[in-house]
Amino acid sequence: MTPAVAFQKTSRHFGAVRAVDAVDLEIKPGEFFAMLGPSGSGKTTCLRLIAGFEQPTSGSISIFGERAEGVPPYRRNVNTVFQDYALFPHLNVLDNVAYGLMVKGVSRDERHRAAEDALRLVQLPGYGSRKPGQLSGGQRQRVALARALVNKPKVLLLDEPLGALDLKLRESMQEELKQLQKALGITFVFVTHDQGEALSMADRVAVFNDGRIMQVGAPEDIYQRPASRFVADFVGSSNVLPPDFVQRYAGQHRWGSLRPEQISVRRDTSGDGVAARVVSRHYLGAATKLSLDADGLRLHATVPSGTAVPEDGAHVILTFNRDQLHLMEEQA
Amino acid sequence: MKGSRFWAWLIFAVGTAYFFIPLIATFEFSLRMRRGEYSFDAYRVVFGDPRFQETFAYSVTVAIFTIILGVALVVPTAYWIRLRMPHLRPIVEFATLLPLIIPAIVIVFGYIRMYGSSSPLPFLATARGTDALLVIGYATLALPYMYRAVDTGLRTIDVRTLTEAAQILGAGWITIIARIILPNVLIAVLSGAFLTFAIVIGEFTMASLLNRPAFGPYLQNIGANRAYEPAALAIIAFAITWGCMSVIQILARFAPKSANRPN
Numbered sequence: 001m002t003p004a005v006a007f008q009k010t011s012r013h014f015g016a017v018r019a020v021d022a023v024d025l026e027i028k029p030g031e032f033f034a035m036l037g038p039s040g041s042g043k044t045t046c047l048r049l050i051a052g053f054e055q056p057t058s059g060s061i062s063i064f065g066e067r068a069e070g071v072p073p074y075r076r077n078v079n080t081v082f083q084d085y086a087l088f089p090h091l092n093v094l095d096n097v098a099y100g101l102m103v104k105g106v107s108r109d110e111r112h113r114a115a116e117d118a119l120r121l122v123q124l125p126g127y128g129s130r131k132p133g134q135l136s137g138g139q140r141q142r143v144a145l146a147r148a149l150v151n152k153p154k155v156l157l158l159d160e161p162l163g164a165l166d167l168k169l170r171e172s173m174q175e176e177l178k179q180l181q182k183a184l185g186i187t188f189v190f191v192t193h194d195q196g197e198a199l200s201m202a203d204r205v206a207v208f209n210d211g212r213i214m215q216v217g218a219p220e221d222i223y224q225r226p227a228s229r230f231v232a233d234f235v236g237s238s239n240v241l242p243p244d245f246v247q248r249y250a251g252q253h254r255w256g257s258l259r260p261e262q263i264s265v266r267r268d269t270s271g272d273g274v275a276a277r278v279v280s281r282h283y284l285g286a287a288t289k290l291s292l293d294a295d296g297l298r299l300h301a302t303v304p305s306g307t308a309v310p311e312d313g314a315h316v317i318l319t320f321n322r323d324q325l326h327l328m329e330e331q332a
Numbered sequence: 333m334k335g336s337r338f339w340a341w342l343i344f345a346v347g348t349a350y351f352f353i354p355l356i357a358t359f360e361f362s363l364r365m366r367r368g369e370y371s372f373d374a375y376r377v378v379f380g381d382p383r384f385q386e387t388f389a390y391s392v393t394v395a396i397f398t399i400i401l402g403v404a405l406v407v408p409t410a411y412w413i414r415l416r417m418p419h420l421r422p423i424v425e426f427a428t429l430l431p432l433i434i435p436a437i438v439i440v441f442g443y444i445r446m447y448g449s450s451s452p453l454p455f456l457a458t459a460r461g462t463d464a465l466l467v468i469g470y471a472t473l474a475l476p477y478m479y480r481a482v483d484t485g486l487r488t489i490d491v492r493t494l495t496e497a498a499q500i501l502g503a504g505w506i507t508i509i510a511r512i513i514l515p516n517v518l519i520a521v522l523s524g525a526f527l528t529f530a531i532v533i534g535e536f537t538m539a540s541l542l543n544r545p546a547f548g549p550y551l552q553n554i555g556a557n558r559a560y561e562p563a564a565l566a567i568i569a570f571a572i573t574w575g576c577m578s579v580i581q582i583l584a585r586f587a588p589k590s591a592n593r594p595n
Contacts, residue, residue, distance in 0.1 A: 053496055074502035086490065086497035090515040100501035151501065 485520025
C-alpha cells in the first residue's frame with residue numbers, strides 16, 4: 001500500500017539550526033496521525049514540509065507516491081488548518097469556505113452549495129453571511145476546518161488547531177474531529193504539544209525532539225512502552241528510573257520507566273517495597289499527585305480520590321507490579 | 333497642578349491664534365471685493381474662471397493616476413518586504429524617505445536633463461509624455477506617505493498566514509495581493525491615497541518647471557496678479573486639504589484594530 005505521506009531521510013536546516021534532521025516517516029492512508037513534541041522540536045516544520053511551505057534541505061517527501069519537492073502547495077492535494085485559523089477577515093463565512101473553489105473557477109452557485117455542505121459538516125449551517133469577527137473561537141475553528149475540507153484534500157494538516165480553545169471546548173472538538181475523520185476517511189496529520197490530545201485522538205503518534213523522531217507507535221505503545229527517557233518523561237510524565245535502581249527490581253542494568261498511577265503508596269516505615277518520604281502533594285480532582293523522595297530519587301505517584309492521602313513528610317512504602325516496570329531500549 | 337493646567341491652555345491659545353488669525357484675516361479679506369460690504373464675489377470670480385476649472389480638473393486627473401501608480405508600486409513592495417525580505421526593510425524605508433530629503437526642484441531638473449527630446453527616453457518630447465513624467469514624479473513625492481500608510485496597514489494583519497492560507501487554496505500571487513491583501517489594507521491605502529491627493533493638488537515646482545497646466549502654477553499666477561482672488565483661492569485650497577484630512581480621520585475610525593484577531 002502506498003503511504004499517504006512518506007519522508008525519506010528528510011532534513012530541513014535553517015542555517016546552523018537543524019529544525020528537521022534526517023527524518024524517516026510513513027503515514028498510512030486514512031490514518032489519524034499525531035506529531036507530538038515540545039515547541040521547537042521540529043513537528044511544525046514537518047507539517048510545513050508536507051504542506052509545501054518549506055522545502056527540504058535534503059532527502060525526499062512523497063505524497064501518495066508522488067514526489068512532492070518543488071510542487072507548489074495547492075497542487076499537492078493537501079490542505080491546512082492553521083493554528084490561528086487565518087480566516088480572511090474581509091470575506092464572510094460562506095466566501096471564506098468557498099474561496100478554494102472560487103480560485104479554481106467553480107461557478108458561484110455551485111461553490112456556495114459546496115460551501116453550505118461543508119458548513120453543515122462542521123455543524124455551522126446558516127452561518128454563511130457572518131464575518132469571521134462575529135464568531136467565537138470555536139466557530140472560527142470550524143469555519144477553518146470547513147474551508148480546508150471543501151477542496152476535498154487527501155491529506156488534512158492541522159497545526160495545533162485546538163490550542164486557542166478553552167478546555168471544555170477543546171474536549172468536545174477532539175471528539176468531533178475524530179468522528180469527522182472517521183466519516184470522511186481523509187488522512188489527518190495533527191501537530192500538538194499536548195500529550196493528552198495526541199493520545200486520545202490519534203491512531204499513531206510520532207514523538208519529536210530536537211528535529212528527530214524519538215518514537216512512533218500507537219498511543220498505548222508510546223504511553224506504556226516508551227523507548228527512551230525523553231519519551232517517558234514527555235508523554236504523561238512517567239517516572240524515569242536509573243539503571244542501578246532497575247537492576248535491583250528487574251535484574252537488568254537498563255533505564256526503566258514506571259507510570260505514576262502504577263505505584264501504590266502505603267503509610268509505613270518498613271516492609272517490602274521502596275521506602276520513601278512525601279515531599280509535596282498536588283490535588284488534581286480525580287486523584288492526588290505525590291512528589292516522593294526515595295533515598296535521593298525523585299518519584300511521582302498518584303493516589304485516587306477517596307483513599308487516604310499521606311501528609312507532607314510522612315514515611316511511606318511504595319510497591320508496584322514488576323511487570324509494569326518498563327525497560328527502555330535506550331542504553332544505560 | 334493648577335499652574336501647569338494654566339500654562340498648557342496658554343500655549344494652546346497662542347498656538348491656535350498663530351494658526352487661525354492669518355486664516356481668518358485671509359478669509360475676511362477674500363470677502364471684501366465689493367467696496368463697503370462683505371460678499372462672495374471673489375469666490376464667484378474664481379469659480380467662474382475657465383482656467384480655474386481646467387487646471388483643477390487637470391490636477392485631479394493627475395492625482396488619480398498618481399494614486400493608481402503609487403498603489404500599484406507600493407502595495408506589492410511593502411507586502412513582499414514584510415513576507416520575504418524583512419532584512420531589506422531599513423533600506424526600502426530609507427529609499428522611500430529620499431523624496432523628503434531631495435528637493436522637488438532637484439528631481440525635476442534631473443528629469444529635464446534625463447528625459448529631454450534628444451534622450452533615449454524622450455518623455456518631454458510630447459505633452460502626454462510630460463504628463464506621464466509628472467505622474468511618475470508625483471508618485472515619487474508621495475512615496476514616504478503612501479509607503480508608511482500601507483506598511484502600517486500590513487502590520488495589523490498576519491500577512492504570512494493569510495498568504496499561506498490563500499496559497500494552499502490555490503491562489504496565485506496576483507490573486508493574493510489583489511483579493512486578500514489589498515481588501516484588508518484598503519483603509520490604509522485610502523488614507524495614503526488622500527494624502528497623495530492633497531500633495532498633488534497643491535504642488536507647484538514640478539508642474540511649473542515641466543510647464544503643465546496644473547492647479548499649483550495657476551494659484552501662483554493668480555496670486556501674483558490679483559488682489560482678492562488669491563485670498564479666496566487660498567481658502568478654497570485649505571478647504572480641499574482639510575476635506576482630505578477629515579476623510580482620512582473618518583476612514584481611520586473604520587479601520588479594524590487587528591483584522592486577523594477581530595475580538
